[in-house]
Amino acid sequence: MTSCSLKPSQPPVVSLVGCSNSGKTTFLEKLVRLLKTRGYLVGTVKHHRGEFAFDIAGKDTWRHARAGADRVALATPTGFGLVRRLASELSLPEIINYMSGVDIVLLEGFKQGPQPKIELVRSEISQQPVCTPDELLAVVSDLPLQLGIPCFGLEDIAGVADMIEARFIKGAHEAVSRSLSRQQKKRYHRNIMLPGVGEQGQLKLLQSSALVVGAGGLGSPIAYYLAAAGIGRLGLADADTVDFSNLQRQILHTNLDVGRLKVASARDKLTAVNPDIRVEIYPERISQDNVAALVNRYDIVVDATDNLDSRYLLNRACLEAGKPFIYGGVLSLVGQVLTVLPGRGPCFRCIFRQPPAGKAVKSTAEVGILGAVAGIIGSIQATEAVKYLLNQGDLLVGRLLTLDALSMTFLEVAVQRDTACPDCGCLG
Ligand SMILES: [Zn+2]
Numbered sequence: 001m002t003s004c005s006l007k008p009s010q011p012p013v014v015s016l017v018g019c020s021n022s023g024k025t026t027f028l029e030k031l032v033r034l035l036k037t038r039g040y041l042v043g044t045v046k047h048h049r050g051e052f053a054f055d056i057a058g059k060d061t062w063r064h065a066r067a068g069a070d071r072v073a074l075a076t077p078t079g080f081g082l083v084r085r086l087a088s089e090l091s092l093p094e095i096i097n098y099m100s101g102v103d104i105v106l107l108e109g110f111k112q113g114p115q116p117k118i119e120l121v122r123s124e125i126s127q128q129p130v131c132t133p134d135e136l137l138a139v140v141s142d143l144p145l146q147l148g149i150p151c152f153g154l155e156d157i158a159g160v161a162d163m164i165e166a167r168f169i170k171g172a173h174e175a176v177s178r179s180l181s182r183q184q185k186k187r188y189h190r191n192i193m194l195p196g197v198g199e200q201g202q203l204k205l206l207q208s209s210a211l212v213v214g215a216g217g218l219g220s221p222i223a224y225y226l227a228a229a230g231i232g233r234l235g236l237a238d239a240d241t242v243d244f245s246n247l248q249r250q251i252l253h254t255n256l257d258v259g260r261l262k263v264a265s266a267r268d269k270l271t272a273v274n275p276d277i278r279v280e281i282y283p284e285r286i287s288q289d290n291v292a293a294l295v296n297r298y299d300i301v302v303d304a305t306d307n308l309d310s311r312y313l314l315n316r317a318c319l320e321a322g323k324p325f326i327y328g329g330v331l332s333l334v335g336q337v338l339t340v341l342p343g344r345g346p347c348f349r350c351i352f353r354q355p356p357a358g359k360a361v362k363s364t365a366e367v368g369i370l371g372a373v374a375g376i377i378g379s380i381q382a383t384e385a386v387k388y389l390l391n392q393g394d395l396l397v398g399r400l401l402t403l404d405a406l407s408m409t410f411l412e413v414a415v416q417r418d419t420a421c422p423d424c425g426c427l428g
Pocket residue numbers: 346347348349350351418421422423424425
């Protein structure tokens with residue numbers, strides 16, 4: 001078997017060789033799409049022997065971009081297209097440097113340098129792979145090949161993606177986070193300058209994860225700022241689709257997104273802002289069945305829901321899992337924020353013991369909401385999340401912060417733990 005000779009700080013590189021151009025491109029497009037739906041950042045490089053102009057718009061490399069590849073480049077023996085047209089020679093490290101920040105680089109038809117190769121074989125071209133066995137990671141073929149190496153059918157995209165994922169990507173994620181790349185130092189420079197952050201703090205953020213529940217009015221500023229700050233793994237849960245009436249405040253979405261799942265629309269925007277992070281999406285409504293599993297996957301949970309049931313569920317699940325929960329609520333021109341740290345202060349239920357009866361709870365659909373107010377409250381929640389992850393400053397624990405935007409006054413109310421609270425009363 002071949003072994004991966006890449007340095008740990010580099011993204012895994014897999015080359016697809018053999019077969020005709022169209023066959024490889026089609027296979028690669030499907031692979032890119034699948035890896036993207038699994039939340040990975042994917043780069044592709046198309047290799048040509050001719051001039052850059054050979055890669056005309058609408059074909060080949062452009063198809064990789066259309067399939068969702070985060071970085072796309074064209075390489076020839078005399079240069080590296082779309083990056084540096086006059087380069088004298090092309091090397092694998094050059095490509096990897098350009099592709100920094102992505103999880104995996106798929107090279108189409110690229111034979112130079114040591115990288116694991118997947119060969120596509122079609123019966124009309126060859127009965128045998130052209131790669132040497134020691135550099136061959138897998139063969140994709142409908143032929144009955146007996147090579148002692150993994151063999152996948154031409155349509156078994158999921159099988160190839162599973163192999164790449166298991167073999168390279170998971171380990172790479174851990175390795176990438178040991179030091180900042182040159183590009184990361186530039187991207188996060190103004191974070192790094194802040195007191196108490198530095199490169200170590202930025203690394204900590206990149207190693208952190210946050211779940212944002214709701215991709216609407218509050219979820220938009222929260223997710224945008226957490227993504228931009230470089231929270232390495234961002235989960236987004238929301239079952240809704242984008243409606244025209246959302247666009248007045250839910251700034252993650254645009255006219256073009258109406259009818260799409262909010263989490264899918266959100267992921268496009270967030271990875272465009274920062275391809276350095278991984279966005280995991282859950283087109284689900286929070287329920288008793290899924291809440292514990294979701295909460296357990298993340299370091300911190302940020303509330304951007306629009307209903308009390310979800311909030312109570314999240315509050316309790318976070319207490320049980322020992323995870324911080326940042327409550328935020330907005331309605332009309334008022335908003336509230338509270339940070340809940342299990343065992344250290346009051347929880348959401350301590351303060352709002354019972355859901356108000358009947359129709360006492362108004363919704364934004366009934367009384368309206370100013371988008372900018374959601375922006376303010378969501379930004380405060382994002383700030384609390386980053387502070388918690390960096391272990392900096394004073395959090396809003398036991399301090400319910402309320403905003404009245406009409407008079408533009410903030411009020412801080414000290415709130416106490418309720419020892420008889422059904423959710424946190426038994427915690428130490
Ligand atoms: Zn409580």
